[in-house]
Amino acid sequence: MARGAIFLAVSILKIDRNSRCSACPIRHRAVCAYCEDDELIRLDAIKSYRTYAPGESIVMAGDQVDKIGSIVSGVATLSRTLADGRRQMVGLLLPSDFVGRPGRAEAPFDVVAATETTLCLFQKDQFDKMIKATPPLERRLLDMTLDELDSAREWMLLLGRKTAREKIASLLAIMVRRDAALNKETPRDGMRFVLPLTREAMADYLGLTIETVSRQISALKKEGVIILEDARHIRVPDFVKLLDQAGDDADGGFIA
Amino acid sequence: MARGAIFLAVSILKIDRNSRCSACPIRHRAVCAYCEDDELIRLDAIKSYRTYAPGESIVMAGDQVDKIGSIVSGVATLSRTLADGRRQMVGLLLPSDFVGRPGRAEAPFDVVAATETTLCLFQKDQFDKMIKATPPLERRLLDMTLDELDSAREWMLLLGRKTAREKIASLLAIMVRRDAALNKETPRDGMRFVLPLTREAMADYLGLTIETVSRQISALKKEGVIILEDARHIRVPDFVKLLDQAGDDADGGFIA
């Protein structure tokens, strides 16, 4: 019996940044990411556009939601908090990811803006209708949801079985890979990257405390695996040495 | 950049046990679980039928697979093992769940029979074709995959933030709920149920060691939260008392 709703953290559409949305300051159109021929699908149902400050709550677990939001810019987190304050992050939402799940009304997780985050909001029923009317989109959505499930399970391995050291190293390796992929290159030694997360966010992501995160990062630095320019800027002199610390990290990870 | 394949652990079709599959000793037809009017969809592509012994490996992570299997009977586990032997279970496959993911060839997780398990195997390309030709099925599949993702994230909370005590209690509560749901009732006090998992499987599921699992179960017994008839048969005198131990357990869990 599956219960509750779920939040999509999948991108089914790519934002075309060259054009501006008719309803938003930034005009954008949704480009079908499925079709190789770049078939355009117009989203007429755009209702509003909103920016959230860092730390601002976008939806809370249990909320009734009647909109679906597409992240235009910024980073948001998907998490759940226990009654006594323990929190676990279960996903990261990046530009082009969606907030809200087609078909369900209740939010199962908290969504919080990590950086300044801008959402373009659609009326859910109209959005659903568009999806339903576009089989390739639906197929694409299924595909990406399966990938997401894949990643979530990969993360379960990390949470359940990896040591603090391995967790940190895995996260850093993922960050490096992601940065490299953005530039369409493979991770090379000496790469420098920015940590988009606070120590607290990392801790919530990895199922650790901030102190442990800090200590492990310091230890990796002392051992020369990483070079800390400052708390948020890291250089990786030898990518393989970092991977060695990550346990296994077969081929990727959660952020993807 | 999603990488690797993924294994479906979702049921899109219900097995109609009253009829027998043309290719199998047990003749079964796939009943579309989406359509309320029980529209039948014939699976012509049945190629083979196979039974696995408890503990037998069905697929290994990294295998190339060209078939999709539907679990007819038994329980199988979905897990990943690190080089040094640490293992994390990431899902449980029950009858009507599928082994194998449409569209991808490489298995990302190990699938192992927990009990004697019978699979009905379809040629993947034919199976894919059928799915593609049946939009309601595809929609249903999406829906169930989203539920699965939901559950996986719920489990991440358990793995990352719950104590051993809470993990065990959560698992037991899920089992009780599942048993009750099978009989279409709500959990009532005094319910007795069978643990379908070994201590080792529970440990792998919860990210613990078998010793910790055993100790926590003993402790719960000593405190009167559960009554152990033997290692595998448990009675729950007071369901609320069990839930109290589970941390939060908002409304469900992973097996579902």
Next chain:
DNA sequence: GCAGTTATTTGATCTTGATCAAGGCCAATA
């Protein structure tokens, strides 16, 4: 029922990571 194997429980000890506490760094503000 018996030997041999596997699953489970229990105990003693050790390790990892949590907790408690203090201080440093830096940017924004008075």
Next chain:
DNA sequence: TATTGGCCTTGATCAAGATCAAATAACTGC
């Protein structure tokens, strides 16, 4: 310049759970 507050680091101590070890208990094929 001093102050405040957010974020990060570091140290000391503690406890939850892992590890090592051994003793039942249950289950197998015979």
